[in-house]
Amino acid sequence: MFVYWMMFFIPVFALFYPLRMTADARDWMWRAICVLFIFIIGLRFEVGGDWYSYLDNYQAALGESFSDAIVLSDPGYALLDWLSASLGLGVYAVNFVCGAVVMTGVYYFCRRQPQPWLALAVAIPYMLIVVAMGYTRQSVALGFELLALVALSNGRLSRFIFFIACAGLFHKSAVLLLPLGILSSTHRKIWVILSMVGMSVLLGGALLLEHYEALMVNYVGEKMESEGGAIRVIMNAVPAAIFLLFAKRFAPDENERKLWFWMAIFSLVCVPLVGLASTAVDRVALYFLPIQLFIYSRIGCLFRNPIYKTLAMLTVVAGYGLVEWVLLNKATFVSVYWVPYNNAAFFW
Secondary structure, X not given: OHHHHHHHHHHHHHHOOOOOOOHHHHHHHHHHHHHHHXXXXXXXXXXXXXXXXXXXXXXXXXXXXXXXXXXOOOHHXXXXXXXXXXXXXXXXXXXXXHHHHHHHHHHHHHHOOOOHHHHHHHHHHHHHHHHOOOOHHHHHHHHHHHHHHHHHHOOOHHHHHHHHHHHHHHOHHHHHHHHHHHHOOOOOXXXXXXXXXXXXXXXXXXXXXXXXXXXXXXXXXXXXXXXXHHHHHHHHHHHHXXXXXXXXXXXXXXXXXXXXXXXHHHHHHHHHHOOOOHHHHHHHHHHHOHHHXXXXXOHHHHOOOHHHHHHHHHHHHHHHHHHHHHHHHOOOOXXXXXXXXXXXXXXX
């Protein structure tokens, strides 16, 4: 478990580091940490509930033609499998590239927050340890989503659509995020209504696809998600509710506020749905994980007193430290399939 706790305490240490660093020093530190995390994610060995499923996907691509291999999975991931298999690089090259995409998204998203180290600390227990090291395809989609959210916050709708399209190449359910761009960039009621209808249709389709895939492909993953699905959905719902109560404090800019308003709404919609299809809703709710990073990195804005600001950040750190401890020690499948951590570099 040392590696997992090291990942968590690196940003925590940086958050409360008493000395100021120059901008260049901070940049180099962020890049070095991201590279370290890419190696941890990309070279993991027999870590994650889906490890053998993804290994089977890679082995299925060995010796196959491009046309045959590309239909074995979502096209983006299938292409990576085929290229790695053709070059004899193994499943580690696939995981390494996927880890690089995830960390690129995390890097740009966290660096945009007022407390970037706190945002990274929030991302560690579930987004990076569980998702990036367990749900490889969807973690890539999540990485592209983070880049898309940064683009949308900057008013670049076309770039948002591009990144979501890239996410969809790795996990088809990512397309349900497309209406979010319209909802966040228009005041016209007709477009809001059409977007809500489109979002509902896409959400329903994604839920059906995810439920079918979980049943047919990965029984272990289904059991793992169903076991704690409600808790993980609530982890999104809490910051969503906080945002709706203090929206203007968290997002003074109207366009950004609109984006996170809809992210909050959809996070809350998942709460009643999780009882109907726990596994499917849990997977779809992964796309709303960024609201945790956004809100908790801004938690200090609720207080004027610097002591209260610090206490608020300490509370967030303690809360996510507890989340990581529970995942690694008490969560049935995480404690079995993620512990101990092994790295392929140890065997070379």
